Amino acid sequence: MTRPNVLVILCDDLGYGDLGSYGAEYETTNLDRLAEEGVCFTDWHSNAPVCSPTRASLLTGRYPHAVGMPSNAPQGRPETDTEVGLDPEVATVADLLGDAGYRTAHVGKWHLGSGEMNAPRAHDFDESFGFRSGCVDYYSHTMMWLQGAGVPPYHDLWEDGEEVWRNGEYLTHLITDRTVEFVEEAAGADEPFFGYVAYNAPHYPMHAPEEYFEQVAHLDDPERRRQAAMIAAVDDGIGKILDALERTGADEETLVIFSSDHGPSREVRNHLDSSREPYEGGHTGVFRGEKFSLFEGGIRVPGIVRYPDRIDGGRRCDELACTMDVLPTVLEYCGLTVPEAVDGHSLRRVLEEDAETPHDRVFWEAGGQLAVREGDWKLLIDPREVDHEEEDASQAPVGSSPFLANLADDPGETTNRAEDRPELRTALEAAVRHWEETVVDS
Numbered sequence: 001m002t003r004p005n006v007l008v009i010l011c012d013d014l015g016y017g018d019l020g021s022y023g024a025e026y027e028t029t030n031l032d033r034l035a036e037e038g039v040c041f042t043d044w045h046s047n048a049p050v051c052s053p054t055r056a057s058l059l060t061g062r063y064p065h066a067v068g069m070p071s072n073a074p075q076g077r078p079e080t081d082t083e084v085g086l087d088p089e090v091a092t093v094a095d096l097l098g099d100a101g102y103r104t105a106h107v108g109k110w111h112l113g114s115g116e117m118n119a120p121r122a123h124d125f126d127e128s129f130g131f132r133s134g135c136v137d138y139y140s141h142t143m144m145w146l147q148g149a150g151v152p153p154y155h156d157l158w159e160d161g162e163e164v165w166r167n168g169e170y171l172t173h174l175i176t177d178r179t180v181e182f183v184e185e186a187a188g189a190d191e192p193f194f195g196y197v198a199y200n201a202p203h204y205p206m207h208a209p210e211e212y213f214e215q216v217a218h219l220d221d222p223e224r225r226r227q228a229a230m231i232a233a234v235d236d237g238i239g240k241i242l243d244a245l246e247r248t249g250a251d252e253e254t255l256v257i258f259s260s261d262h263g264p265s266r267e268v269r270n271h272l273d274s275s276r277e278p279y280e281g282g283h284t285g286v287f288r289g290e291k292f293s294l295f296e297g298g299i300r301v302p303g304i305v306r307y308p309d310r311i312d313g314g315r316r317c318d319e320l321a322c323t324m325d326v327l328p329t330v331l332e333y334c335g336l337t338v339p340e341a342v343d344g345h346s347l348r349r350v351l352e353e354d355a356e357t358p359h360d361r362v363f364w365e366a367g368g369q370l371a372v373r374e375g376d377w378k379l380l381i382d383p384r385e386v387d388h389e390e391e392d393a394s395q396a397p398v399g400s401s402p403f404l405a406n407l408a409d410d411p412g413e414t415t416n417r418a419e420d421r422p423e424l425r426t427a428l429e430a431a432v433r434h435w436e437e438t439v440v441d442s
Helices: 029-037 051-060 093-099 171-186 210-215 222-247 323-333 348-353 422-440
Strands: 005-011 039-041 103-109 127-131 193-198 254-260 303-306 315-317 362-366 369-374 377-381 384-386 395-397 403-406
Touching: 005 051, 005 171, 005 222, 005 323, 029 222, 029 254, 029 303, 051 093, 051 323, 093 103, 093 193, 093 323, 103 171, 127 171, 171 193, 171 222, 210 222, 222 254, 254 323, 323 348, 362 422, 369 422, 377 422, 403 422
Parallel strands: 005 193, 005 254, 039 315, 103 127, 103 193
Antiparallel strands: 039 303, 254 303, 362 369, 369 377, 377 403, 384 395
16 A cells, blocks of 8 residues: 655634635635545544644644643743743654654644754654744744733744744745645655644734735625635645645645644734724634633634545545544554554544544543533533623633533533433543543643
């Protein structure tokens, strides 16, 4: 069996309802094409409602707490933030594929540590281009959102460990161009390639070139229009990457996985004026919650998998899957052994044989919130969400805990079923508390 090339593409703050194939009121032509030619998951979840933990799970196949990344990584210049981040001793998909002869590259956002010992090259990426903090200005590539914590603005764009300057160039385009360059170079070699492509869009600041605003000019809501314009720039980039795969003859033999790190942000930082109202540009579909929340809107995200040589496309899949399944899925398709410590599961049988989800239960923790999923049932402890009637978009407890929902009957988590299903509530609470004790607090 030929070993496939692999591209894992991640967006940032992209909601479940932000793509045409997931119900958006605008087209995302290339991502919709990817969904039509692949398997479009309707029950795909990030492993956290914030950036760094999900990225850690994607690269390691483990719960974020198990690899020391329960929350967002500290940010700063490498010389001032040298030791905190994803431990380089933890095996990543780049380590494992690199050892098997793959050429590996990281392009885009990192957010798993700013110091050299935590940077992409420390995790066996052969090459890297992007930024290490949580967000940067799209044109100056400067991080300027930590001044409240006493950190002055700093430039944050790096290539293979060296600082580079591309002032005035739109970062989404830079990420696309560098990925296309990597594909064109790697596809002609004898060994396969792995690319981790982490777009920072549509994370704030809400910047996009005018041409993309023109594509979504029919949208009346200015917040929605800004969100859609940024996504249109990513969609344009996806098209260029897919074209590069076809042009180099690598298309049929490349496994492409696309997702988002969590749901959309309601932070007032998204606004380009002095508004203090929650930002409403990103959509969660029918789901309740948003970034930072363990309600479905914070963690249910698009998930698309395409591999023309092995997977029949044009299908929607309602089986439960999550970010930590990426590593074991990739390893199985590449003919490699999945390490025993991995918490995720390969989705190969789901993708090829319409098998049921390999998950009995999936767990989450975020800022004191806990959640567990078992079949259609989901239990939350101390859940939080934005109060849309209040200013500043701060999250608050919902006042109902534990909260039990049947997602098949109530995908919007509107009704707490804890009182009428006490035995199930007790069993799920015991399970998530045991996981908290053995994984979160260990």
